[in-house]
Amino acid sequence: MIILMVLIYLLAGIIWFLRVLSFMIIANALLSWFLDPMHPIRVLLAKFISPILRPIRRITDKLTAKSSLPIDLSPILAYFALVLLIQLLSGIQDWLRFRTFMY
Numbered sequence: 001m002i003i004l005m006v007l008i009y010l011l012a013g014i015i016w017f018l019r020v021l022s023f024m025i026i027a028n029a030l031l032s033w034f035l036d037p038m039h040p041i042r043v044l045l046a047k048f049i050s051p052i053l054r055p056i057r058r059i060t061d062k063l064t065a066k067s068s069l070p071i072d073l074s075p076i077l078a079y080f081a082l083v084l085l086i087q088l089l090s091g092i093q094d095w096l097r098f099r100t101f102m103y
Contacts, residue, residue, distance in 0.1 A: 004100045011093040015086055022082040025049050029075040052078050 028045040035042050056074040064073070 001100065004096055008093055008096050008100065011089055011096070015089050015093065018082050018086050018089070021049065021052070022079055022086070025052070025075050025079050025082070049075075049078070052082075056081075 024045050028042060028049055031039075031042055031045070037043075037046075053074045056077050057072070060073045060077065
């Protein structure tokens with residue numbers, strides 16, 4: 001029972017972190033319209049989100065090289081991937097809560 005409660009709170013922390021990370025991706029994408037890439041805020045955001053965007057950029061660069069799209073799709077794809085992961089973890093957390101309080 002205690003292990004399940006610890007797991008529920010651990011999942012809550014992970015979900016919170018992923019939500020903050022998804023907000024940072026959106027903020028960086030919006031700030032890219034107004035601020036220089038070397039602006040301190042954009043540099044700080046890039047340090048956090050570049051490990052997530054880098055693998056997605058490798059894939060999208062191969063796809064957009066053929067069609068020559070001028071838009072970087074990696075923030076959108078990363079955001080949707082994080083939302084799906086958050087929903088999956090929230091479902092697991094709800095299931096664990098239900099299982100914990102059933103006994």
